[in-house]
Amino acid sequence: MATSEIVVNKPAGSSAYLRDPDVQLMLRVKEGDDGAFAQLVSKYQDRLIGVFTNMFGDTALAEDLAQELFLRVYRARQGYEPNAKFSTWVYQIASNLASNSRRTKGRKKEIQFQPSLSGSQPLAAGEDAVAEKSALMPARQLDTDELRERVQLAMQTLNERQRMAIILHKFEGMSYADISAAMEMTPTAVKSLLARARETLREALEKYVNNAN
């Protein structure tokens, strides 16, 4: 059986990225234009805070991480070369920042998602929480807030890389190729990662989605 391949469209060279308006802004930042930096911050702040919030479930932490990310971008301005789309570069930093943050603070934040659980095995516990709450209200149709809560808990059943890949794909509209560049994986590995993540989400949410419709 032939192995399926992910369609990857790579630009011919680094000059191809010069058409990216954000790359142009970053090049202006490199030249000392702080106004361009402010434009980049303004453009990406909500997106990054959204990414970090859905990674850690903590808006204040998300804002801190987003600010740290922008500071890293600013510090790196003098050595900046447009070797990728600006957004890919930014999400690569975001992915690294999330991994580092997870290592240092992640346990506490992960447990915050599941305050009623013992927390010794957070990922498995998240699945239990979804099922447990379902059992309490089997026949009732879920309202939006309840479904949102189930979705948040279902997201916590994913591991960190699955969650990041899902967020980048779903909310940032990134292709598998861009996600692979941002997360430093092959496109095939991203396909596999996303397939497993979506299967896990399907298993966790299927009954609620059916209920809600």
Place this chain on the structure above:
Amino acid sequence: MEKLSRLTTEDRDNLAAYLDGELDEESTRRIESVLAQSTVARNDVEMLARTYEALDLLPRPHATEDFTERTVATAKLETLKKPLSQQLWFQKARRVAVLLAWGAAMLLMATCGYALTYHWIDRPNDVLLDELPMIQNLDGYIEIDSVEFLNRLSAEPQLLEEMRAGEQE
């Protein structure tokens, strides 16, 4: 006959990529062929799509109003040149200067102390040194006995010659 077994492991892995439009043409054709024949596969794809749509409910928070301003200000603050007093070379130079100043002060104090003791404190040996010529001729001075005799001796050269002749005998 429609069976679950129509979906291979690879097919299942490809369902999400198919929904995302990330498969090549050959794999897309294969998945579409499977979907056309299998309600199980169609149901799986539909549930994958619907559960993925449910993620739209996740919160999409906005940055606080002053986020941009604070971030830009913080970034610029980091790049501002540090005051002279906070620069490393200045701190090292200041430390060396303090050590040198202490050394100079101690040297000055030592010099002053030496000068004070040298000029203002009596030393017995210095007195002896000052009086050394007299000490060396002390025996002669004792024999001379008195100043009146010396005056008489200088006034009468004949007496001096007699004394020298007496010593020679």
